[in-house]
Amino acid sequence: MLGADEAGKGPVLGPMVAAAVRADPGAIPDAVDDSKRLSSGRREELDAALRGDDRVAVGVAVVSVERIDDPATDMNALTVAGQAEALARVAADGDRAVVDAGDVDEDRFARRVADAVADGGRDGDAGNEGGVAVDVTAEHGADESYPVVAAASVIAKVERDRIVAELDATYRDRGYDGVGSGYPSDPTTRAFLREYVDREGDVPGCARRSWSTCDDVLAAAEQSALGEF
Known part of the structure; x- marks a missing residue:
C-alpha cells in the first residue's frame, strides 16, 4: 500500500x-x-x-x-x-x-x-x-x-519545515530577523520580504516570483510604501 x-x-x-x-x-x-x-x-x-x-x-x-x-x-x-x-x-x-x-x-x-x-x-x-x-x-x-x-x-x-528552517538560518546570518513560515499571511514573512526588497531592490531567490505577493511588495517598493505592504 x-x-x-x-x-x-x-x-x-x-x-x-x-x-x-x-x-x-x-x-x-x-x-x-x-x-x-x-x-x-x-x-x-x-x-x-x-x-x-x-x-x-x-x-x-x-x-x-x-x-x-x-x-x-x-x-x-x-x-x-x-x-x-x-x-x-x-x-x-x-x-x-x-x-x-x-x-x-x-x-x-x-x-x-x-x-x-x-x-x-x-x-x-x-x-x-x-x-x-x-x-x-x-x-x-x-x-x-x-x-x-x-x-x-x-x-x-x-x-x-526543514528546508524553511535552513533558509531562516541563512538569512539570519545575513542580518535579517528570519523568514517565518513562508506563507503570505505570516507577518514575519511579509516583514522579511519588505526588508529584503528595501535592501536589495528585488525579491530573494527563495521567493516564488510568480506569486502575487512578490508583485505587491515590489509595487510597494516602487511607490516607496513598503511600510504599508
Missing part, C-alpha cells in the same frame, strides 16, 4: 515538497494523522519513526521555486509531478496507491499521477525509463482517511 501527499502549495517562499510512503498498514504508527492536526514536535517524532522502520519505504520529491515559477506549468501539474516523482522512488509494479487529490476532479488527478509514475515519475515526460504500473486512487482529504497518506503528509511537512 502506498500513500502520497504534498506540503507547501501556497507559500510565497521555498519549494513544495511531495512525499510517498510504502508500507504494510500495520507498520504505520497509530498516532499518525493529517500533518495539519499535529504539533511540530509530534510530526518530527513520527517522521523519525517512519524513516527508522525497515518496513517503511519513503520517497521525497522537492519541487523547486524555479519549477513553480516556470510559466509553462501550473500548480495542478506540479502537484501531479511531485507526487509521481515521490511515488516512483518507492513503487513497484502492481502496487496500489492512494493520493491526496490536487484537482477538483479526483479521477483525472489519479489518472495523471498513474500515467506520470508509468512514465518514470514526471508528468508529461512520456518515454522516461524506470516507470512502473501503479493503480492510483485520488481522494480529497485522503490524509484524513488513510493512515498511509497521513504518514506521507507528515513526511512532506517535516521535510519542507
Whole structure:
C-alpha cells in the first residue's frame, strides 16, 4: 500500500515538497494523522519513526521555486509531478496507491499521477525509463482517511519545515530577523520580504516570483510604501 501527499502549495517562499510512503498498514504508527492536526514536535517524532522502520519505504520529491515559477506549468501539474516523482522512488509494479487529490476532479488527478509514475515519475515526460504500473486512487482529504497518506503528509511537512528552517538560518546570518513560515499571511514573512526588497531592490531567490505577493511588495517598493505592504 502506498500513500502520497504534498506540503507547501501556497507559500510565497521555498519549494513544495511531495512525499510517498510504502508500507504494510500495520507498520504505520497509530498516532499518525493529517500533518495539519499535529504539533511540530509530534510530526518530527513520527517522521523519525517512519524513516527508522525497515518496513517503511519513503520517497521525497522537492519541487523547486524555479519549477513553480516556470510559466509553462501550473500548480495542478506540479502537484501531479511531485507526487509521481515521490511515488516512483518507492513503487513497484502492481502496487496500489492512494493520493491526496490536487484537482477538483479526483479521477483525472489519479489518472495523471498513474500515467506520470508509468512514465518514470514526471508528468508529461512520456518515454522516461524506470516507470512502473501503479493503480492510483485520488481522494480529497485522503490524509484524513488513510493512515498511509497521513504518514506521507507528515513526511512532506517535516521535510519542507526543514528546508524553511535552513533558509531562516541563512538569512539570519545575513542580518535579517528570519523568514517565518513562508506563507503570505505570516507577518514575519511579509516583514522579511519588505526588508529584503528595501535592501536589495528585488525579491530573494527563495521567493516564488510568480506569486502575487512578490508583485505587491515590489509595487510597494516602487511607490516607496513598503511600510504599508
